[in-house]
Amino acid sequence: MSNAAHHLRHAIALSVAALLAACSGGTEGPHAGGDTPASSSAGLPAGRVAAGEARAQVKGKATGQSCIDCHGQDGNVPLDPTYPKLGGQYADYMAHALQAYRSGDRQHALMTPQAADLSDQEIADLAAYFGSRPSQLRDLQGVR
Numbered sequence: 466m467s468n469a470a471h472h473l474r475h476a477i478a479l480s481v482a483a484l485l486a487a488c489s490g491g492t493e494g495p496h497a498g499g500d501t502p503a504s505s506s507a508g509l510p511a512g513r514v515a516a517g518e519a520r521a522q523v524k525g526k527a528t529g530q531s532c533i534d535c536h537g538q539d540g541n542v543p544l545d546p547t548y549p550k551l552g553g554q555y556a557d558y559m560a561h562a563l564q565a566y567r568s569g570d571r572q573h574a575l576m577t578p579q580a581a582d583l584s585d586q587e588i589a590d591l592a593a594y595f596g597s598r599p600s601q602l603r604d605l606q607g608v609r
Contacts, residue, residue: 507560509589517594520587527578532591535575539598547609553600556592563588 521532521540532551535544540551551559565571566580567588583591 506557507564507588509560509564509585509592512556512560512589512591512593512596514590514593514597516586517590517592520590521594525579526582528575530575530579532595536595540595541599541601550601550603551595552598553602554596556589556596559592559595560588563591 524531524534532540535548536551537543540554543550562571563580563583566573566576567583569577571577580588
């Protein structure tokens, strides 16, 4: 895939995620401060922040790494500068991304096998946890 096509695909994915987040609406969710956000636009059960925090520490069978090993305790200190910060990310965006990794629709050498065995509840919980963390989100364009 050309660099321009990659950037266009990324821009479209971000636009869809923003629309999904806007459509999920309401005052519920991880940004409202509750521990049980409303169910996601990804069709998942309600995420549980505490369960997501526990799941983020579990080593995956595929890589031997946990979420926090690569992305940091609050999702804000990635092991590699090309890995995204997850803290404060929209829970629906993360849920959709993890579902796409799990199904193979989104490919990454580490994330695709890491997400393969996640249940819907685990995805919802991880998304709720990282979505509830402080945000230090940044654009990865140009990061090598």
